[in-house]
Amino acid sequence: MHLPMYACILPDLSYQFATQEYLGMLGWQGEVSGVPLSKVHSDEVLFELRHGMMLAHSQGTATLSWQPFVEDHTLWLQLEICWNPVAGLYIVNAMRTGQAAGRMLARNPEQGLFDYTPQAVMLLDGDNRIYRVNPGFSEITGFSFEDVVGQGPGIVTNRDISAEMFDHLWQQLMHRGFWEGELWNRHKDGHSYPAWYSLMAQQDESGEIDGFVAQFSDISSSYGDQNRYSHASYDVLTGLPDESMLLDQLNQQLLRDSLGHRGRGLILLHLDVSEGDSGQLITALAARLSAQVRETDLLAVDQQHNFVFILEECPDEMTLEQFAERVATLLQDPVDVDGQAILFDYAMGGVLVENGGISAELMLDRARLVLSTPDSHNGFRLYDAALGSGTVLSRDTLSQGVSEGWLQLRFNPVYSLQGHHLAAAEVSLTLNHPQQGILSPEQFIPQLSRYGLLQDYHQQLERQLLPMIRLWSGFEQFHNLCIRLQDEELFSADVIEHLIRQMVKAGIPPQRLMIILNFVQLQLFPDEIEELKARGVLILLDPQQHSLGRLSPQLFPDMLLLNADLVEQQMRNDRYVRDVEALISMARDHDLEVMAEGVRTTGQMTRLTQQGCLRMSGKYVGRDLTLEQLIERLDLEH
Missing domain, CATH: 3.20.20.450 (EAL domain)
Structure with missing residues (x-):
């Protein structure tokens, strides 16, 4: 069993708290509360950690691959850094990830891990061409090494997945260095199957990308299990599903939509309130908004404490707009905070996806883009391609x-x-x-x-x-x-x-x-x-x-x-x-x-x-x- 490795960091760059497992991973002895990061980490490691905190403060959350000890090339972690504006601190969750194994596989493919891991592994060069696979690859895909050498990874992925989704995947791989999620693969015999992927970009000594590692496993047997990949995590303030759980469930729903040719809608609701009122107001509104969703729908809270509605069986824009109108009517009533009736501004953005074909992350990114437009202020606007995005x-x-x-x-x-x-x-x-x-x-x-x-x-x-x-x-x-x-x-x-x-x-x-x-x-x-x-x-x-x-x-x-x-x-x-x-x-x-x-x-x-x-x-x-x-x-x- 892997015990949690997490810590809380204050804006003055000192630790407030850390679990024993986190401290043990760092090799730190004694109390860490109040200790500056500069005393715990080397300059090079601290640079990476500060960069992640900077991204988390501006975006709400950041994920990065982290090597806590420069001299230890075998220990790589995935860090999830969240900025909590209510508590005024950063929450750092450290996990040993598939990316760490990927790095070892790329550097030392002759090790037994490469040959005997049950996952399929592809090693690709800088031109995105396969130059090595492991036995698990052939067992899962049906393709031999001779079938795929010199080919791109598209030989095993389902080509019906939209180019837009692959573009988003590629952007994440280039920006963050890795990507994880579900894709549909095509077996050599022609049948399709869901696969869980871990992709990682490899860099040379100068920092240039010179190759990729792709690991995946067939998840057909557990595809119907809704809890297989759910973190089952909830927002502390509201008790609603948090962004991690939201993305897990939405990715599974979008995958089903691509098979059943269904539409799905997302509405992102941002409240323009002062930091002092935000916690109580969000908590009070959570119950009010929960009454608006059907049993088949989902209400969650993202990292910025925006409300996220996921509407199942959403066939057209009119359905999404009608739901947004009901929410807007509800928001016109003041909310009681400490005996004071609070009125507030808001912004709503919506995204409609037909037949799946994109990731939950991209769907949420689109809604966030809509919130940056004037039309969403005290109103509702749907995403359209003309909006564009500096982030893609x-x-x-x-x-x-x-x-x-x-x-x-x-x-x-x-x-x-x-x-x-x-x-x-x-x-x-x-x-x-x-x-x-x-x-x-x-x-x-x-x-x-x-x-x-x-x-x-x-x-x-x-x-x-x-x-x-x-x-x-x-x-x-x-x-x-x-x-x-x-x-x-x-x-x-x-x-x-x-x-x-x-x-x-x-x-x-x-x-x-x-x-x-x-x-x-x-x-x-x-x-x-x-x-x-x-x-x-x-x-x-x-x-x-x-x-x-x-x-x-x-x-x-x-x-x-x-x-x-x-x-x-x-x-x-x-x-x-x-x-x-x-x-x-x-x-x-x-x-x-x-x-x-x-x-x-x-x-x-x-x-x-x-x-x-x-x-x-x-x-x-x-x-x-x-x-x-x-x-x-x-x-x-x-």
């Missing part, structure tokens, strides 16, 4: 975009009410996709990083920004260019060094370059940010309701950012007025300026001015400008 762009598409002029420089003007002039601008290099339209950097930079294209992107940023740097000295009142760095860019911020070099050549001091960061980034990347500060770069920080009192001088910000959510929320709810005024007061105590972003109305501008914020960006100040438009406006002011 292929390497070829991104490479084409970087090299063929899809990248466009944009400047979001920052206006000073004190001097009544354009004082700064936020720089972004967007991607103008032929079908999806303008994509912001946060939508595609994670993929650029995973595909090794981030350096090319930064070279384009430097090249397109160079004309502005050369003209900058002529605009004395234009103080700062601001760049919002994504987490992936903080791992290696060479682009900042290159920009500083160009600025110095043009006679511009480095202090006129400002980096926009949030407090979580400050915690996760202290060394990298300290190095940027040492080069003279200024920091514009979104404190995210944290105090600045415990920050070291090397990490102390030069200006505070009032984010667009607070700017908007304080106009609708007096509770957020206190948050805004607390931030401005904190800035005043430390003799810092405040910049408010996302200002779009006269009312917002007036209130912010009364509160003491005199630097703003947003549609009220002006829309995004091209380089030519920015220079033209600066010429008029000067």
Whole structure:
């Protein structure tokens, strides 16, 4: 029996708790509560763990392969890291996985494990061609080594599975290094059977992918057992199935749908509530929403504490829309929290799938994409292909975009009410996709990083920004260019060094370059940010309701950012007025300026001015400008 290996990690990068099995795996003796991660792990191991925590904080959950001891090449774990915003901590679950065996198989295929494992194993080269199989492969598939050598894995998989599902699988394999799930295989005699796959990408010493390991087993005998692959896990707050259980059950349902030619619907419901109210409100709503689902349907909670409805026998969009209307009507009634009637905004996105053919993960990703559109706010929108997604762009598409002029420089003007002039601008290099339209950097930079294209992107940023740097000295009142760095860019911020070099050549001091960061980034990347500060770069920080009192001088910000959510929320709810005024007061105590972003109305501008914020960006100040438009406006002011 495998005992659980899990731990809880606080945002200050220290352990709060860990099971004995987790500590035993690490070889740690004694109490771990309050111990910094840096004392438990080496720098290289800590780097991987921090990266996973960063992804979990931004996405809700992250899964990665982890080697806790660099010197021990045999111990590989799968880490599932979840960010719990209610408790304010990271939950790390460590499991020995099939990927670990896959690595051993690829490195030492002559070992008995390769020959005698009951699973089928395929070893593939960098061109995705089979070069070795084990006896279990022939026993399960009916194909001999001679039948498949030099072939792609499609010789054993069922070709009726949609290309879209394989594209999603491939993206996961490229991004995360592995993928697990169910696929249908085709036996040599022609019959189809369900298989449970573990796929893993192999990397050479330089980090380039040079091959793949595919393991699978025939699960026909247990296919009818609903609990075979269910984690049977439930959300602590609501008692509803959690995301892990949701994905297990939905994948099984989609597989059955592909055989029975049925439709299935998914609705994702996000509640726009403050962190303080979210736990009680979600708990209260869970019972109310449960009454809306049929016995054949499923209500679950994902990692971000969004509600997820799975509707069985959903033949068309009208059925999905009618259900969404019932939920919307229910959400109009206030919820009692500590004797106070709470009204809240929400967003709903729906996905309809006919005849299966895609994974549960992709179905949920599509619904999350819908939530990012304005139409879903206090309403309901269905997914359609025209929405696109920055999260599923292929390497070829991104490479084409970087090299063929899809990248466009944009400047979001920052206006000073004190001097009544354009004082700064936020720089972004967007991607103008032929079908999806303008994509912001946060939508595609994670993929650029995973595909090794981030350096090319930064070279384009430097090249397109160079004309502005050369003209900058002529605009004395234009103080700062601001760049919002994504987490992936903080791992290696060479682009900042290159920009500083160009600025110095043009006679511009480095202090006129400002980096926009949030407090979580400050915690996760202290060394990298300290190095940027040492080069003279200024920091514009979104404190995210944290105090600045415990920050070291090397990490102390030069200006505070009032984010667009607070700017908007304080106009609708007096509770957020206190948050805004607390931030401005904190800035005043430390003799810092405040910049408010996302200002779009006269009312917002007036209130912010009364509160003491005199630097703003947003549609009220002006829309995004091209380089030519920015220079033209600066010429008029000067």
